Structure formats: C-alpha cells, structure tokens
Amino acid sequence: xxxxxxxxxxxxxxxxxxxxxxxxxxxxxxxxxxxxxxxxxxxxxxxxxxxxxxxxxxxxxxxxxxxxxxxxxxxxxxxxxxxxxxxxxxxxxxxxxxxxxxxxxxxxxxxxxxxxxxxxxxxxxxxxxxxxxxxxxxxxxxxxxxxxxxx
Amino acid sequence: xxxxxxxxxxxxxxxxxxxxxxxxxxxxxxxxxxxxxxxxxxxxxxxxxxxxxxxxxxxxxxxxxxxxxxxxxxxxxxxxxxxxxxxxxxxxxxxxxxxxxxxxxxxxxxxxxxxxxxxxxxxxxxxxxxxxxxxxxxxxxxxxxxxxxxxxxxxxxxxxxx
Numbered sequence: 001x002x003x004x005x006x007x008x009x010x011x012x013x014x015x016x017x018x019x020x021x022x023x024x025x026x027x028x029x030x031x032x033x034x035x036x037x038x039x040x041x042x043x044x045x046x047x048x049x050x051x052x053x054x055x056x057x058x059x060x061x062x063x064x065x066x067x068x069x070x071x072x073x074x075x076x077x078x079x080x081x082x083x084x085x086x087x088x089x090x091x092x093x094x095x096x097x098x099x100x101x102x103x104x105x106x107x108x109x110x111x112x113x114x115x116x117x118x119x120x121x122x123x124x125x126x127x128x129x130x131x132x133x134x135x136x137x138x139x140x141x142x143x144x145x146x147x148x149x150x151x
Numbered sequence: 152x153x154x155x156x157x158x159x160x161x162x163x164x165x166x167x168x169x170x171x172x173x174x175x176x177x178x179x180x181x182x183x184x185x186x187x188x189x190x191x192x193x194x195x196x197x198x199x200x201x202x203x204x205x206x207x208x209x210x211x212x213x214x215x216x217x218x219x220x221x222x223x224x225x226x227x228x229x230x231x232x233x234x235x236x237x238x239x240x241x242x243x244x245x246x247x248x249x250x251x252x253x254x255x256x257x258x259x260x261x262x263x264x265x266x267x268x269x270x271x272x273x274x275x276x277x278x279x280x281x282x283x284x285x286x287x288x289x290x291x292x293x294x295x296x297x298x299x300x301x302x303x304x305x306x307x308x309x310x311x312x313x
Contacts, residue, residue: 024216025209028208029208033207046222050226072169113170118170135164138165
C-alpha cells in the first residue's frame with residue numbers, strides 16, 4: 001500500500017479538527033461498509049483517525065489525494081479483521097443508492113476491490129473470468145456511479 | 152497506445168482503487184507527468200471517488216472528535232516521554248558518559264580555580280613586595296635626614312660667613 005501522507009503539519013488541534021470535519025463521515029461510511037457493524041465502525045473510526053493523524057507526519061510524500069490515502073490506510077488496518085469473514089461478500093446494506101446502480105457482478109467486483117482491496121488477478125481467479133473482463137467491469141461500475149452524479 | 156485509449160483502459164481506476172501493481176503505478180506516474188490530459192482525467196477521477204465516498208458518508212456520533220483529540224494528545228505525551236528516556240542513548244559515547252557522570256547545574260560562582268604552582272609565586276611576590284616597601288621607607292627616612300643635615304649645614308655655613 002502506498003504510504004499515507006497529508007500536506008498539513010502533524011497533530012495541531014486545528015488541523016485535526018479540519019481533517020475530522022472533512023473526512024470523518026466519509027471514513028465512517030467506508031469503515032461501516034467493511035465491518036458492517038455500526039458500533040465497531042465507530043471504534044475503528046477513532047483508532048484509524050488517531051493513528052493516521054499521528055503517523056502521516058513521519059511518512060514520505062506520495063502522489064495520491066488525501067482521501068485515497070486515508071481510505072487505503074483504513075483498508076489495510078481493517079484487512080486483518082475482515083480477512084477471515086470476507087469471501088466476496090455481498091454489497092453493504094446501507095449503500096445509499098450508489099451501489100444499487102450496479103448489477104450483481106459489478107457490485108461484487110466493486111465491493112471486493114473498494115472495501116477489501118482484492119486484486120484484479122485474485123478476482124479473476126475467484127470468479128473464473130479474464131483479468132481484462134474484471135478490469136472492464138470495475139471501470140464500468142465506477143463510470144456508472146460517476147455518471148449518476150452528473151460527471 | 153493513444154492517450155485516450157489508455158485513459159479508457161481502466162488503468163486509472165485500478166490506481167485510484169489502490170490495487171495497481173508497482174509497474175502500473177510507475178506507468179500512471181509517468182503518464183501523469185507527460186500527458187496533461189491524463190493528469191486532468193486522473194484528478195477528475197480522484198475527485199469523483201471522493202464525491203462518491205461523501206455520498207456514502209455516515210455522520211459520526213457526537214463526542215467522537217473529542218475522543219480522537221484525547222487519543223492524539225495521549226500519543227503525543229507518550230512520545231515525548233519516550234524521547235526523553237531515549238535521548239541519552241542517541242548521543243555519541245563521549246557525550247553519553249559525560250552526561251552520566253555529571254549533573255549540569257546553572258549557578259554563578261565568585262571564586263576561581265588556580266593551579267597550585269601559583270601559590271609559591273604569590274608568596275615570593277608578597278615577600279618581595281614587603282622588602283621593597285621596607286626599602287622605600289628606609290631610603291625615604293634616610294633621604295629626609297640627609298636633607299635636614301644639609302639644611303643645618305647651610306645655616307651653619309651662612310652664620311660662619313657672616
């Protein structure tokens with residue numbers, strides 16, 4: 001996973017507040033998509049926000065945006081917890097519409113990649129498809145959701 | 152390959168989803184640097200991924216920020232303690248042993264240390280000073296007495312001449 005980075009100095013209270021206001025809700029939604037338990041998600045949110053905020057100052061700069069870094073950081077932190085329970089599980093229950101636009105296969109691929117960081121090759125093997133097909137379905141699912149938001 | 156077909160290939164999507172291979176990551180970084188069109192498309196995709204996440208956001212319960220701040224301050228406090236404890240080990244051996252043997256105290260002293268050899272020099276200077284002083288007094292008195300004698304002789308001589 002690329003190393004996490006922020007463009008703000010570490011652990012200044014105003015920065016934490018800014019960071020929290022901007023990303024906490026998004027992160028909680030993301031964590032809940034993985035953990036599927038509201039109470040546990042809130043606990044994970046606190047620990048992930050804390051460790052990410054404490055760590056990003058010491059890590060090297062990368063090319064990804066803050067949200068993508070944070071999402072990947074959360075994903076790697078939760079990977080151990082969800083490793084056993086996840087087996088290309090169905091989409092999160094409270095997906096609030098975005099995922100409902102996708103067909104079952106696209107939903108399965110998108111969720112496996114987005115929430116669990118499964119690789120294209122892994123999905124191709126698991127689903128018995130070509131890697132190009134998986135890649136294509138992933139792109140189509142993202143395009144569908146982007147278009148639904150007028151992009 | 153034409154840049155538009157690369158943009159449509161799904162490479163950007165695997166990159167922003169964090170599942171790109173190292174080779175693909177390098178390819179994306181290179182394309183981003185060389186093709187403004189690719190760079191714009193990637194930035195747009197990153198932004199859209201953030202918008203999608205905002206659409207799936209769940210507001211945290213009240214008090215979560217305070218918990219995060221408390222945890223961060225606790226980590227900072229712990230790190231400061233660890234740094235203080237670890238600091239002596241990070242210095243070179245010479246400085247290390249010096250710090251172990253001495254405690255630095257800030258104080259102003261009105262005394263100074265002098266090598267013991269100076270003791271005899273000071274005694275010699277003191278004795279010579281006394282000798283010079285005694286000599287000066289002796290010669291002063293001698294001189295005064297001589298002047299008085301000269302004065303008396305002069306008066307005596309004047310009286311004889313008269």
